Amino acid sequence: MSTNALSDLTIANLIGGAWTAGSGEPIDVLNPATGEVVARFTASTDAEVDAAVAAARSAQPGWAALTPGQRSAMLHRLTDAFEDHLTQLIELEVIDAGKPIEAARSEEFPALLDAMRHFAGTARVLSGQPTGEYAEGVTTTVRREPLGVVAGITPWNYPLWQAVWKIMPALAAGNTVVIKPAENTPLATTRFAQIADDLLPDGVLNIVQGLGSNTGRSLSQHPDVNLVSFTGSVQTGRAIAHAVAEGPKRAILELGGNAPVVVFDDADLDRTAQTVTEAGLYNAGQECMAATRVIVSETVAEAFTHKLLELVRQVTVGDTFDDKTVLGPLISGRQRERVEGLLARLPGHATIAHGGVRPDLPGFYLEPTVITGIRQDDEIVQEEIFGPVITIQTFTTETEALHYANGVRFGLAGSVWTRDVARALRFAKDLDFGNVWVNTHLIVGPDLPIGGFNESGYGKEGGALGIEEFTRVKQVGIQITD
DSSP states (O other), X not given: OOSGGGTTOOOOEEETTEEEOOSSOXXXXXXXXXXXXXXXXXXXXXXXXXXXXXXXXXXXXXXXXXXXXXXXXXXXXXXXHHHHTHHHHHHHHHHHHXXXXXXXXXXXXXXXXXXXXHHHHHTTOOOOOOOEEEETTEEEEEEEEEOSEXXXXXXXXXXXXXXXXXXXXXXXXXXXXXXXXOTTOOHHHHHHHHHHHTTSOTTSEEEOXXXXXXXXXXXXXXXXXXXXXXXXXHHHHHHHHHHHHHTTOEEEEEOOOOOEEEEOTTSOHHHHHHHHHHHHHGGGGOOTTOSOEEEEETTTHHHHHHHHHHHHTTOOBOOTTSTTOOBOOOSOHHHHHHHHHHHHTOOTXXXXXXXXXOOSOSSSOOOOEEEESOOTTSHHHHSOOOSSEEEEEEESSHHHHHHHHHOSSEESEEEEEOSOHHHHHHHHHHOXXXXXXXXXXXXXXXXXXXOOEETTEEOOBSHHHHHHTTEEEEEEEEEOOO
16 A cells, blocks of 8 residues: 555545545545555534535635636636646545545546546537527527536545536536545545646535435535435435425435446347446445346346356455556445345345455455346345345346346336347337446436436436536526617
């Protein structure tokens, strides 16, 4: 582990440009790869949340008064500073989220840097209805304005990614932000806030540390917050939805997922198995769009399973700072026990074809796991696994495949694998998920909107629709006749 990454980092609140410790309970931050305590902080209370929101409220008019070009320039400078500190930010994410360093260095953080450059420019390209005479004698124009104060509450599986995808577009649109990182992964987001503190006006970006049940709840219920952007569990998302309804205020909720991977008999099985291995085990499967629920044609199920098992057996599990490591630990002992509980409750018709046990390593590791013989009403199909587990169930007809794919309460992402163009188009239309891929999986980017249906939440992040979520629309009519 790199010790330099932690040397100048103190986990605290940033409120109106001042760094202060919380006055609540002490919280330990563990490295999930070792189980060791790497940092400690004190949680925020309601009073500190009030102060952070007040600082954001005070700074917002001045920030919104800047031209889009001025805001964009500041955010581009922040992006440049982010790039200057990229190595440290990657190491901090590896330490507190358990990500293999090679994946963070070669995939996640380059994509995050690209997203920051995109979001920095979006301040200048907001769309709007053209000015015109929609009523006789009256010229009407439509203004797109910032909402005010945005609260961002982020999860532990992509700590800095999710923070940036909330902070940057909200600031670009002229809002100010109070961000609350997940209590077990605050390191990289806090360092990001330190970098931003040197470049942005006081109060434009604030950070409060603490538990979701206390600090997060206080933030989502706060009357001076105009929008809550939350990524996390369905249960917490429901609580936030209730809180914002009391406001009333707006929310963006990106909740759980249970992505189907529908594989037809004409698919390229080698390529499909490779993608499922990568997109199913990335971030230890702790990804709400992970390719973990495979639904494969009965005629090729045996061949596909054989290819998948060959690949999964080659996955390197181990030290997150080793460049060869592909699969890191789960985030905590509690999360590992949750996944192990799903495995322990498998019905008799299901078979663990590989894995399902803890390797002889410190921390919270679980071997990559493949389960066959799965049926639609099994718990492990109906519940989000959020671990390094891939399930395989079979189908005989296209209708049955679609029924299985849509037969869960989530609706975030899914994919279909086939060479039949008409079939691919049918599934792209009929899959009840907000993100659908054909012959690929887990392809995202800041230019495109991400968001789910059903219990996967509502609202979009990314693309033009994503920045518009952080704005309000005002109609202005001007009488032009006497």
